[in-house]
Amino acid sequence: MRIRPFELERWQSVWEHHVDLNISESGVLPMAAATLADSPSELDRILAQPLGYPQTNGSVELRDKVAATYSGATAANVLVTCGGAEANFLCVWSRIEPGDEVVVMEPNYGQVAGLAESFGATVKPWRLREELRWQGDPAELAELVTAKTTMIAVCNPNNPTGAVMSREAMDAVVAHASRVGAWILADEIYMGAERDGELTPSFWGRYDRVLCTNSLSKAYGLPGLRTGWVVAPEKIAEELWGYHDYTTIGPSVINERLASLAMAAEKRTEILERTRRIVRGNYQPVAEWIRRHNFRHIPPAAGAIAWFAVPESDALARRAREEKSVLLCPGEQFGMPGYLRLGFGGHTGELLQALSRVEEILSEE
Ligand SMILES: Cc1ncc(COP(=O)(O)O)c(C=O)c1O
Known part of the structure; x- marks a missing residue:
């Protein structure tokens, strides 16, 4: 049976371990097994x-x-x-x-x-x-x-x-x-x-x-x-x-x-509270960054992902990867050129670094 290639997964698998800063992920910072046990x-x-x-x-x-x-x-x-x-x-x-x-x-x-x-x-x-x-x-x-x-x-x-x-x-x-x-x-x-x-x-x-x-x-x-x-x-x-x-x-x-x-029950509540703390805290600098660049954006109600309109999204994501070692997900992966998906569930420090590296490209344009 022929399958339709799953472009997004393939693209992510190819690049995610070959960049300094990955802001293409849609989940939150992974927990360690040891933190699950009491x-x-x-x-x-x-x-x-x-x-x-x-x-x-x-x-x-x-x-x-x-x-x-x-x-x-x-x-x-x-x-x-x-x-x-x-x-x-x-x-x-x-x-x-x-x-x-x-x-x-x-x-x-x-x-x-x-x-x-x-x-x-x-x-x-x-x-x-x-x-x-x-x-x-x-x-x-x-x-x-x-x-x-x-x-x-x-x-x-x-x-x-x-x-x-x-x-x-x-x-x-x-x-x-x-x-x-x-x-x-x-x-x-x-x-x-x-x-x-x-x-x-x-x-x-x-x-x-x-x-x-x-x-x-x-x-x-x-x-x-x-x-x-x-x-x-x-x-x-x-x-x-x-x-x-x-x-x-x-x-x-x-x-x-x-x-x-x-x-x-108790651990689950604790885990989901941690997730909400991460998404609330990390979304703030992302929202501010998006606003500063005047990208069209509707704030996400859930998830650690921000989706916003960017002209030449594919070229920007490619430059971020090649020149700044930052992985950002271009809208092309979702059949929607002209948008970017930015994952903000990771380490706050790394997220801020990634945003400033992409900003360096934007300030050249
Ligand atoms: C909407 C959605 N469903 C399913 C999956 C696959 O998730 P899992 O890692 O649990 O297999 C993903 C992964 O990104 C996803 O975004």
């Missing part, structure tokens, strides 16, 4: 366990903790996966047949659209509109969803705009999915990384054909644990487990235990 002996116990296979769909303990964060869900609704990437993969692989139509929110992390197209579906973009503060227009969604639509895929909060869907937009997605019996695939990986305001509401519980994916990689600052999940109707969670038998079989036993520490 005591050194707790960590020792995890490291002392035999490296066997764990429960392949995730231990009941971890699935219980994940389920507790979704109203009305139980462990039977949860499948633990290798990151949000595997969670999305299993959902698309299991639901999509050649000839289906899949409506995908755009701009977006390119995985779902690329996979759906690779599996033979026709992908129809539902565009987020800058004039609507990066909301999708419900009237456009109404036209896009037809009897052939089998999935509507959203990323909420959105990567790269940082917008959180309005109640009206969420209701429209549910209404149009239910009109044709389509699945909603809601990638909610940035939930919990809101700068202000409430936790982003989940699609879970709004309709019976909902698949919610998430992981510890972004809002939790634990991408190296490679732990994610799908929350699905019980029968589908069971079915997805069968697809998972063909991919990674199960999580790593060490990561599974560490993930379970991270998802314990």
